[in-house]
Amino acid sequence: MIKKLFLFVLLFVFCSTSGFAQADFKLMFYNLLNFPLEDAVPDRLASLEFILDDYRPDIFMVCELNNEEGANTILSSLQTINPDYVSATFELNTSDDNLSNQNDLQQLIYYDSTKFILESQAIVTTIFRDFNHYKLKINSVEQETAPIVIDFFVCHLKASSGSENQASRLEMIEDLVIYLDDFPEDSNVVLAGDFNIYTDSELAFQRLIDPSNNITFIDPANRIGSWHNNPSFVDVMTQSTRTQTGLGGTTGGFDDRFDFIMTSENLSTNPDLSFISGSYDVYGNNENTNCYNQSINSTNCAGSDFSFAIRDALHNFSDHLPVILELQTNQSLSIPEFTAPKLLTILGSNVIDNTLKLEANLSLQNDLELIIFNSLGQVIKTVDVNNTLISLDVTQISSGIYYITSSRFQFKPLKFLVAH
Structure with missing residues (x-):
């Protein structure tokens, strides 16, 4: 029988100090x-x-x-x-x-x-x-x-x-x-x-x-x-x-x-x-x-x-x-990260253990809904926020690659890695 091997594998280099290249x-x-x-x-x-x-x-x-x-x-x-x-x-x-x-x-x-x-x-x-x-x-x-x-x-x-x-x-x-x-x-x-x-x-x-x-x-x-x-x-x-x-x-x-x-x-x-x-x-x-x-x-x-x-x-x-x-x-991909500095920005590293910190543009602070989805496109979490500085608890999310965007505002998803 072919046995499936379920391993958590880091797919990208997320930041220069993370040490991952795979x-x-x-x-x-x-x-x-x-x-x-x-x-x-x-x-x-x-x-x-x-x-x-x-x-x-x-x-x-x-x-x-x-x-x-x-x-x-x-x-x-x-x-x-x-x-x-x-x-x-x-x-x-x-x-x-x-x-x-x-x-x-x-x-x-x-x-x-x-x-x-x-x-x-x-x-x-x-x-x-x-x-x-x-x-x-x-x-x-x-x-x-x-x-x-x-x-x-x-x-x-x-x-x-x-x-x-x-x-x-x-x-x-x-x-x-x-x-x-x-x-x-x-x-x-x-x-x-x-x-x-x-x-x-x-x-x-x-x-x-x-x-x-x-x-x-x-x-x-x-x-x-x-x-x-x-x-x-x-x-x-x-x-x-x-x-x-x-x-x-x-x-x-x-x-x-x-x-x-x-x-x-x-x-x-x-x-x-x-x-x-x-x-x-x-x-x-x-x-x-x-x-x-x-x-x-x-x-x-x-x-x-x-x-x-x-x-x-x-x-x-x-x-x-x-x-x-x-x-x-063992090489790292030459893929530009999705960033939207004028709308939503990840503060600090995008390799996250417990808390994802974000900064939203003032134009987004009212009635902002954020959506977190995994690499398969499945919605993991939705959050309503009304502040420009946002802290999201990711302790209950499994280790892996995720994206964050909004259904109410148009910007490319931001990518982050949960690594507990």
Whole structure:
């Protein structure tokens, strides 16, 4: 079973004297099930927005994206959550040009532009579908003197069982391995996609983890095995979320591990950038063995990690579950703090133990309501104040990152850290 590791991690440098220099990044890969053309389930977009608003990935990688309109629709939805989301340039699949040029299933990456800078993008052609390569640099204070670059690859391997399809998947992976031969051996590489692989013994998977490769991939979940129709691997299964027919996609219930985020070996030990041990997860999977061959929104798939509302949205949107992983760097992000000196100012350090002290502009002193919300956008506390000097007790608030703003006056949220 994948055990969730709940650690309090400081995400940003909050002040020059705080001594913290660290940032975490949340990755998500999701098979979108022919978005937006698949319309058997009404208002699928609302389900996706609910999912994205709950997890809020810093990097969102997708496959089965039908067209540029769908790509822009998802970007608009992301930007309602965080206006700093952007995407790479949408590109039609080129690898099927000799197979009638269908161009119906593409990959793409979205990212928080305050945390990453897109350096370049490229296509690795295969016999069937492209690998999309996105080179992103962390937007850190040290980016000029010690840049950290991550090469993201997003893919969708040939589907279905049988020797012919296995051979196609192997050939596609061979094209990727050859492409990576020219990379520096210490490259930071993330490979995410719908692999459609049924067992670790399949040659395509073995080629990925071959130690003789220039870039050898590892499974951050550390759950390599024969996944197909094996209840002992239910914790890493991603497909199918459904038993009901007529919704589009595959039915049959939860019985396959098709979706992966893998990394180059160095990301397990690199002090500059590594994945957080225990952070790999299948979003929506409560690791309940009763969920095997069941619909993800059934009571058989209940658990403490993912609510019915989340699992129902996942069920309605796609026949796959997303996979997630967190990366961590020892560098500090080059993100300007949100400050509004003319309206509301944090007095002293914004690393708080017991009391948050604020100073409000005179124009705000009458009928001022302050709202404190967490990094998930959940309102934690509201306070009515009538003074320009404000002291807020935060002893009952858990350690973490918070923002403060007002519903009655327009200013950007101020960020502070509660560290008991």
